[in-house]
Amino acid sequence: MADPARASRLASRIKVIIAEALRSRVKDDRAELITVTDTRVTNDLQSATVYYTVMTADEHEKQAAEELLRANQGVLRSEMGRQLSIRLTPTLDFVADEIPESAAHLEDLLAKAREQDEKVRALRENAEPASSESPYRSDADAGEANAEGDRPSPEDR
Numbered sequence: 001m002a003d004p005a006r007a008s009r010l011a012s013r014i015k016v017i018i019a020e021a022l023r024s025r026v027k028d029d030r031a032e033l034i035t036v037t038d039t040r041v042t043n044d045l046q047s048a049t050v051y052y053t054v055m056t057a058d059e060h061e062k063q064a065a066e067e068l069l070r071a072n073q074g075v076l077r078s079e080m081g082r083q084l085s086i087r088l089t090p091t092l093d094f095v096a097d098e099i100p101e102s103a104a105h106l107e108d109l110l111a112k113a114r115e116q117d118e119k120v121r122a123l124r125e126n127a128e129p130a131s132s133e134s135p136y137r138s139d140a141d142a143g144e145a146n147a148e149g150d151r152p153s154p155e156d157r
Contacts, residue, residue: 007041014048014080014090015039021079030068033061037097041090048080048090051097062096069094 019036038051054065069076073092081089 004043007043007045010045010084010086010090011039011041011048013084014041014050017080017083018050018076018092021076025075025079026068026072028068028072030061030064031072034065034069037099045086046088046090047093049093049095051095053097053100066094066096 015036015038018039022031022034022036033055035053035055036050037053040049040051041047052065052069054062056062073094077089077092080092
């Protein structure tokens with residue numbers, strides 16, 4: 001079992017190597033749309049998971065990018081093995097990163113919350129109290145209630 005700090009350093013290095021290899025070694029225009037966002041390496045340094053995003057909203061292009069990564073997995077792994085000075089080259093698994101979609105969903109929710117806050121603020125500007133009197137009991141009210149036979153106030157107990 002390797003040191004977790006070493007696995008983290010190796011993951012950072014693999015991220016850079018894969019990104020550069022996509023730019024220079026893979027001869028396909030679809031590779032320009034792929035951004036490597038994160039890489040995780042297991043503690044035994046046998047497997048690396050590469051998280052990526054595709055800078056497009058088109059599902060067809062996202063599928064094409066996934067196929068491109070799968071087809072060029074061997075080229076990317078050989079480039080990684082050539083640049084790393086470790087005994088065994090980790091296997092590569094590519095996973096589409098869901099963070100941009102999650103962030104967009106959160107932004108939509110925050111926009112709705114701001115809209116609701118504005119509606120409440122607009123209603124509050126013209127609002128008036130339900131009665132002109134204070135809605136809370138005062139000490140004088142508590143004394144009158146005791147005279148009428150209601151429950152004793154906390155001070156009377």
